Amino acid sequence: MAKKTAISPTREENYPEWYQQVIKAAELAETSSVRGCMVIRPWGFGIWENLQQQLDQRIKATGHENFYCPLFIPLSHLEREAKHVEGFAKECAVVTHHRLEKTADNRLVPAGELEEPLVVRPTSETIIGETFSNWIQSYRDLPILLNQWANIVRWEMRTRMFLRTSEFLWQEGHTAHATETEARQETMMILDLYNDFVHDVLAIPTIKGEKTESERFPGAVGTYTIEALMQDKKALQAGTSHFLGQNFANAFDIKYLSEAGSEEHVWTTSWGASTRLIGGLIMTHSDDDGLVIPPKVAPQHVIILPIIHNDADKVRTLEHCEKLAASLRKQSFNNMPVRVKIDARDIRGGEKAWYWVKKGAPIRVEIGPKEIDADEVSVTRRDHSYRDRQKLKTNELIETIAEQLTAMQQNLYQRALTFREENTHDIDSEKDFYEFFKNDNGFVRAHWCGDANVEAKIQADLSVTIRCLPSEASEAGTCIFTGKPSKQMVIFARSY
């Protein structure tokens, strides 16, 4: 007999549809009437705010300052870096008019055509390029280390909430340096920062590495990525850091007078992580009962569910719950007060508990008259079975709450890491490689000679791409496709 689950279909039955249903049941987001744009609901936005705050802290702690650049980019700006515009031309939302007018037959139509069309930013290198060229004169002005939190528009044909939406939220870092070495160090420092952040805060294990040329950011000299493995064994690119060389410095004439008195072009980097991370979080940790949220980004840590049988119980139970909530809020987890919510809605207890299971609240605490009399609480952790209730003394809950949240955070990471390890395979022949991807998914480590034609053929045949050349390189070997020498194994997978 099939186990009853809160989410239907299950991951096994239909993973893409399970994903949509988890988002719906957890009230994370919904599609809007604008193609490919989503409304992020408070519970989803609460996760984003927690993620944002902790990533922002790390970005500032490494010397970057926040600023804000315009939403619109003049077409002529976008054109200045040839590969850049080529990369984004197919997905640009273009503003062509600046007002609306009534026609004779009373229809509202665009009017006031702009002299130059404006592109809604698909990324901000080109507008930053102009800004940098205004700000930078001397070596004393360098480095410039900036970051912005902004909305981005890339007109996507096939969209999926959080993973690929026409509008998304992100941070984009932009830096300018006097030397190549410094710009390369920045690129790699940010890659490490993303890697550590995604591990520590989102409990998602990732593999760091460099993208192949075909997967490079348009206009970059080198693109570095962190790659995660979802529960359907497909890869998700979770953040990228680009070494832009002097491409944008040349295109926007960003020059500085060196200490020696010569005029030099700067070296730039850019790097971004987006609301896509929420999609990664959902697909890494959630189960057939709904969302599971790593405690460090959960909008609430503890949901207290008062069990009220009659009006006589009500006052006493709610007062007891309020006192417990106050005590829990005095505890600290992840350097912040524990976040506690009492759900006193007048609906059936079972329905209410399932509501919070589906929303992925880390810890549920049920309290009724029996529990109050025994000075106990009934505690369930979202990463354990919903049947796995713990009876704890009230004080025990308060004293161990931070410990339990930490344990859950670590358990989620370990679970995901084990899953990834079980689904990472070393393959040493082309035949086995094709065989594997015909029937399965996962990370495949294999030797590749660096030939872009081989890469293109694999993609055409199997929809499999090289996710990265891992920073932790294997030994050299022989390409399984061509027999030519290979510097290191690379990671293959189907991906989002």
Added chain:
Amino acid sequence: MAKKTAISPTREENYPEWYQQVIKAAELAETSSVRGCMVIRPWGFGIWENLQQQLDQRIKATGHENFYCPLFIPLSHLEREAKHVEGFAKECAVVTHHRLEKTADNRLVPAGELEEPLVVRPTSETIIGETFSNWIQSYRDLPILLNQWANIVRWEMRTRMFLRTSEFLWQEGHTAHATETEARQETMMILDLYNDFVHDVLAIPTIKGEKTESERFPGAVGTYTIEALMQDKKALQAGTSHFLGQNFANAFDIKYLSEAGSEEHVWTTSWGASTRLIGGLIMTHSDDDGLVIPPKVAPQHVIILPIIHNDADKVRTLEHCEKLAASLRKQSFNNMPVRVKIDARDIRGGEKAWYWVKKGAPIRVEIGPKEIDADEVSVTRRDHSYRDRQKLKTNELIETIAEQLTAMQQNLYQRALTFREENTHDIDSEKDFYEFFKNDNGFVRAHWCGDANVEAKIQADLSVTIRCLPSEASEAGTCIFTGKPSKQMVIFARSY
């Protein structure tokens, strides 16, 4: 002999130009290559982040949750509330295409025309209307109390940095309620919240009140405002809260099943405050030497300026400064650690001090070998004359730092309040009213009968508008323009 000032022209010489020069000298923002859009530089954005964090806390403390709505609004949505679309039609940026294409002669042009044009949000009532109608079924779903931080586009013909830009940043609250009373309470609660926030955090005194019909938000039943007086004696609308009645509920069919079982339309509100507040802050507090920032929103509270005469001093002085900075950072102001920066750049001491005067850092601390030997510091507060240096023992500075920041915050508020009081006049005849505004500016309190024609004539004659009908109403009287009865005095002024 004219006093030498860091900003030229002075306020008296040319106020609008002084304003631009303060922004430039403080590195707050700059115009971009996109008409009317600005780049907010790190020091300006730091003020915004501090403002945002403190306003966000207050919005959440009153039960609202953050969420995010799409940037784009389908044209057909905007049309559904007739007055609303009429109000915004003239200033909408319209997206008509979703990609770029090369022509035969190699020019890049918009391509892929959208079936329905999309308007870049000038405000989000209409997209929220649709969302609310999806979310609300029963009285149990009410109230809904939401807020979002977002960028907004209103295509302005005459722009001025922070005060009126084509793109700006803001928060917009959107709430839905079961009853008119509740929605009206929300509207007024938010007006109070804005008023208190602007007083407490930005040190700007404001007058609360209702807008006349002609100044109402398009689609609102009532618009409430807080009005501040700038140093050129012109008014600035610093935040608005709208009671929308059932206008948007009707347009978007937002209905709920009441407890009694009947189907009812909800009552909605919306309210917003924007980066315009930074313009208000600049124009309220700054002087002819540049920006003055209220400590509660200053990106740095204390700037330590090491005085280094030679290499022998250098190590010792910097070490001493680092120790002092660490001690100051352990102090708390406004419930947060004191923010301290050491400016160790290798430039002339005078130039460096002026740099921070112009940037409006609240407290400058100079330390050289003499000060170290005497265990002293030389302290200057930005709201005092730059000549007004205090010699303090190092410990005295540490112990009194929070006190001094508090004193500065209060002094700025008191100074602005005194200025407003000196420039608020009760006028009781039409002749005196015209006489006054021909030669001067300020808040004028006068009786007005409520006739919109009178209001329009005054605006046409003098460019003076009714800023609000103050919440703290005067006694009834006689209209100075028509002789008809007037319920209360209203506030007139020229405005931004």
